[in-house]
Amino acid sequence: MTTVHTSVVVPCFNESEVIGAFHAELVAALEPTGTVFEICYVDDGSSDRTRIHLLDLAAADPRVRYTSFSRNFGKEAAMLAGLRMSCGEVVVLMDADLQHPPELVPRMLELHRHGFDQVIAQRDRSGEGPVRRTLSRAYYGLVRRFMEVEIVDGAGDFRLLSRRAVDAVLSLPESNRFSKGLFSWIGFDTVSFTYQNVQRAAGQSKWGGRHLLNYGIDGLLSFNSRPLRMAIHTGLWLFLSAVCYALWIIANVLLDGVDTPGYATLITAIVALSGIQLATLGVIGEYVGRIYHEAKRRPHYVVRETNTSRAAASARELTDAASRQ
Structure with missing residues (x-):
């Protein structure tokens, strides 16, 4: 051959x-x-x-x-x-x-x-x-x-x-x-x-x-897996930013008295944090979905027909016929 x-x-x-x-x-x-x-x-x-x-x-x-x-x-x-x-x-x-x-x-x-x-x-x-x-x-x-x-x-x-x-x-x-x-x-x-x-x-x-x-x-x-690591880094930076912002507010209160926080600042912070949380959940969801897909262990494809299998079947038939003779 x-x-x-x-x-x-x-x-x-x-x-x-x-x-x-x-x-x-x-x-x-x-x-x-x-x-x-x-x-x-x-x-x-x-x-x-x-x-x-x-x-x-x-x-x-x-x-x-x-x-x-x-x-x-x-x-x-x-x-x-x-x-x-x-x-x-x-x-x-x-x-x-x-x-x-x-x-x-x-x-x-x-x-x-x-x-x-x-x-x-x-x-x-x-x-x-x-x-x-x-x-x-x-x-x-x-x-x-x-x-x-x-x-x-x-x-x-x-x-x-x-x-x-x-x-x-x-x-x-x-x-x-x-x-x-x-x-x-x-x-x-x-x-x-x-x-x-x-x-x-x-x-x-x-x-x-x-x-x-x-x-x-x-x-x-x-x-x-860096998108997951980036989510952790983003969370840490937001936490540090929040701590710095809280210290700045405390310093203003001690120096200038109580000040009313701005509505625009509050809405902006809520929208930004919500967007980051949703994006992070989406990244985690992608990885979880891939784990779920791998765990099912389905075949990559289903074959409708192939001439390779036909040729192999014909070869087996010829071999069986020869062995019976």
């Missing part, structure tokens, strides 16, 4: 308009390298004809494997399923919308041959609006300051992992997964290169402002 060298994991969600063009470009990029490869597509519960296209690709090309979820479980679950599917000595993660150029994969394989366990294709910010660019830089600056792992601006999911790096990622059991952080946390020798940002070939982006905000919050909470 031929050993697969390169597995390409491709999460898909409503990519029927571009999946055919992507597959053709990826195969055209991989075949000249002479490597034995497989392409592992994961349909994340698409509502369009993505699953039908994957069925056709798998029927036409034996190097294609696919898994289809019973519903949309999110990109993190799709990447996890793809990593579990992969059999290659190296695994390349990339999107199907052609914003991750397939022609860069041979360069990633070449860098891996120089001994790197992770090769990261880091996009620049060309073509983005000034607001999004500014917010992205501010977020990554915040991440570098508060998170326990190093995440570089522009370093996304488009990367190559060696088999031992993949095994390390798969050994991490958490349900609330933030893959950028996990890839950084496992370590190993890593190299990156920059490529020019590419627009989607077709369809619409699945990452709107709300999704990006939630994803950013997940990242900040997944790899540090």
Whole structure:
């Protein structure tokens, strides 16, 4: 049996308009390298004809494997399923919308041959609006300051992992997964290169402002407990401020007599303290919710169908038939 060298994991969600063009470009990029490869597509519960296209690709090309979820479980679950599917000595993660150029994969394989366990294709910010660019830089600056792992601006999911790096990622059991952080946390020798940002070939982006905000919050909470520590520091500073303010009032009373406190000051203090308390409860609630989610130990996804299981079932049937003869 031929050993697969390169597995390409491709999460898909409503990519029927571009999946055919992507597959053709990826195969055209991989075949000249002479490597034995497989392409592992994961349909994340698409509502369009993505699953039908994957069925056709798998029927036409034996190097294609696919898994289809019973519903949309999110990109993190799709990447996890793809990593579990992969059999290659190296695994390349990339999107199907052609914003991750397939022609860069041979360069990633070449860098891996120089001994790197992770090769990261880091996009620049060309073509983005000034607001999004500014917010992205501010977020990554915040991440570098508060998170326990190093995440570089522009370093996304488009990367190559060696088999031992993949095994390390798969050994991490958490349900609330933030893959950028996990890839950084496992370590190993890593190299990156920059490529020019590419627009989607077709369809619409699945990452709107709300999704990006939630994803950013997940990242900040997944790899540090500093928001809880900040709540403690804020409480201590408020306590010290209250003590100082009380001493100032006592000094005024002793020096100038009793003075009537201002109504505006009282309302401002109540509103400010209430806001801080609610924000602190929200932070605590996020962590408690994550603990609750982990304690349920539900699977990361539910598989609707996969040609991998069909192939395995066929192999078992052939083996059983041969043993009976």
